[in-house]
Amino acid sequence: MTTSKKIFFFGEDHLTAGLALGLARGTIQGQISEKARKKIRASYEVVAHIVDQGQPVYGINTGFGPLCTIKISKAETKILQTNILQSHSVGVGTPIETEIAKLMLILKVHSLAQGYSGIAETTLDRIIWHIDNDAIPIVPSQGSVGASGDLAPLSHLFLPLIGLGKVRYIRKLISTAQLHRIYGLEPLELGPKEGLALINGTQFIAAHAVMVIDKMHASLTHADIIGAMMIEGLQGSVKPFFKELHELRPFKGNSHVATRIRFLLEDSEIMQDHIDCERVQDPYSLRCIPQVHGASRNAWLHLKELLEIELNSVTDNPIIINEELTISGGNFHGQPLAMALDYACLAASELGNISDRRIYLALEGNSTGVPKLLMKDTGINSGYMILQYTTAALASENKGLCFPASADSIPTSLGQEDHVSMGSISGRKALQVLENVEKILAIELLTAAQAFEFRKPMKSGVLLDEVHKEVRKKVAFAHKDRVFSEDIEKGIDMIKDRSIILTVQKTMKRNKLKMNCPYELEFEEY
Template sequence: MVSKSKKFLFGQEHLTAGIALALVRGEITGEIPEESRTKLRASQKMVHVIVEQGHPVYGINTGFGPLCTTSISKEETKILQSNILKSHAVGVGPAIDTEIAKLMLVLKLHSLAKGYSGIAETTMDRILWHLENDVIPMVPSQGSVGASGDLAPLAHLFLPLIGLGKVAHKEEVLDTSTFFKKEGLKALELGPKEGLALINGTQFIAAHAVAVIEKMQACLAQADIIGAMMIEGLQGSIKPFYNELHVLRPFKGNIHVAKRVKRLLKGSEIMEAHIDCERVQDPYSLRCIPQVHGASRNAWLHLKELLETELNAVTDNPVIFEEDLTISGGNFHGQPLAMALDYVCLASSELGNISDRRIYLALEGNSPGVPKLLMEDTGINSGYMILQYTAAALASENKGLCFPASADSIPTSLGQEDHVSMGSISGRKALQVIENVEKILAIELLTAAQAFEFRKPLKSGILLDEIHKEVRKVVAFAEEDRVFAKDIEIGIELIRSKFLISIIEETRKKKNISLETPYSEEFEKY
């Protein structure tokens, strides 16, 4: 992670998901350095030479898509660029979260600042102004097919540059024209190639991938913690987490999860109390946590690796290398991220699927000392029975969302764009699945904490005991039925705020407990 005192240099430094989020959240600032500005000026000059010479170059002095053979006069090249923003702003559906729209601005700034797009410094400075002043364009969530880039969402993102569209500022949504009038700002006049450079790219897909990467990592880490609590509550075995087993099948994610869970169970009185029991092996939802959580973590690692390549890539078209070397290629095609996002969508769903199975297991009453439905006095009380219904519904909904969007392609642009990625749908869908997983994990946290209670007065390891104590401060032990929806809402907030991770980190520092990779560093380093 970049330190809070440091500025990120657009176009020069290596961008990661963590740095992008820090820029969006105001934890660090960004600037367009002189080296990048020199490249911007040189690239813009090349575009102007192309216009003067009149040699046909796609999107500079030709029409777009199937109109690529239609010549545009020198005088009309500027009109062409504003028209492309207007004509391509055809998004529908609810607006995306403003944080994702801000991420799109960050990612676009970094890509354009590399100096291969012919964009003007004034345009770049205005985009940076929007980011710094938290004046965020409203972007509809639907309408991109993920090639030629995220055309519709990016068109909406940059309509405010020419005084159109809507912006969000200080929890108010305004027409850009109204906002400009209030602030004394004027719309920009785009030069040749600029409109096309703004809307060509994968920033909608990539911004969703950044959000997916952060949320999924939090789910993965907390699923391991909650799974460990459930092992304690149901008297599961620690042996399936021994390193000796996992070096025989050394998948990176599996080894990581096994080490994590084993460390969480270290020093547990609960574990010691049943070390000589006659149970030979646990059900898969406990025993196979390293393999299942690990496989999902491997998928996360794969997306993270691909995303970092994309965050530092030029995804424009055409790409301007020299006055006599412009390449119309396919760097805007969203397939590399689309397929990985579909993979992560499935991997996230499976994290929720096995969590639901552990919830169900906890209710069966087959573990010594733990009553059926996690409550002593049932009959008049239903206990935790119906919480599992909600988890089952969410798990099933996720399964329905797992069909890979990237498996589909509908030709567009009168056949010029005859294979598209649908990556924008992959990103939105993956995020939806992960948000459902957060809810399932919240329910498992409640049931694991309830099962954990029946092991008292025995204690778990320091880390899990501290988590149980902190959870009990906000959700009480249930001796009889109550409106569990309130408990679930609290649980969801705990998961979304990464509460369990923060408790582990605070306890680790306070008790001087060593971890191979601290949870706080896992997002960037692992």
């Protein structure tokens, strides 16, 4: 028995990062209701009236940017819109991931369907056709300065509407002309303002931010789980995670992380074994997990809140309010997300930074029962020594990527656009950093699992014991040196497919366990 998909109404329903990903991954169906279509038609008719009246309105019957004083005749307004897509398709570099390009289509439809952009129903229907049929345009990754919209990437995104450009269809790269032949489609003739409405907007930045929200959320959760396993392996203290401490400095992220670590360590024989040991306090990479992971979690929450506003905003230009009022403003400027993405980039980097420090700590051999380099027979074997070289390299690379792109601005458009956000670079860099963090966390997972093994036959709580079993399904305990890159690849796969998180979730459900953190919903839903 098949169940119908959840329906999302473009231009009406409230969009979140999670819903956008559901639309992109085909678990949610996007539609435009008749109510929204009436608003779309009304806005389109306002633009047609402006053209008929001949009154100068930017981008409808004038040139673009520094050419805004040049009047365009009624006969040439349609040519103007086609030309803008072609002239602004100047992107370079490796194409963005297909899922990000699909997200751009989804976000643009939701913005345009609100009825303030003068777009035609037929144009929106064609974009939705591309979404529904997974015919996703090829979009170069470089060329946007993140103000006046993501002009170059959005131009490439919508070239297929006029029969140009390329698409990825059934996992193959084909020309739009080939796609049109397969389906018997014809290129669209864009009406006045349509080209400008399509390429003005922050959808390149916002689509990257959606992916950052998703990847960073998983990295934060992995960091907590793996950090807890490392505490077990090195027999760290649970006291730094007591709620009494965090009530005295009640940052949401800190409290959430402390609650989760306590939850993961609950009923652990390993923790009970050293409850009266003489060690006074642990190094910061263990003791300050709530403060560091928590700060990164707060940054994630900040980005999530700003992104949700952006996803439900109208970001093209000019905005058609009604027949009497069109506004040439700056809603396309990417600064709100650019700065938040730079903050998230730094926050993600710090997850990798402290993870590398825990890996180094595990290799020192200062924890009773855990040998130096996590292997008993060293000398002839190097143990886990060189894995930390890789995390050091990745953590250092991330530090170099943390310079805020939004701190820079280079004037464009002959000075008309004299301050730009560089938010497209912020988004791309944040994803680069997160890719590196996933690799660092994968190596810490292997390292923590190796240290954890030396605590046997003692058991941890049910959650971390199940996580350890999941790791051992893929990667065996290392008694001697081997090609560790193969282990690392398996570790990266576990991080990327989120099998560790799923193991915790399934174990919680099976054992009817609940974490009970007051901020859980804020941090677990997006």
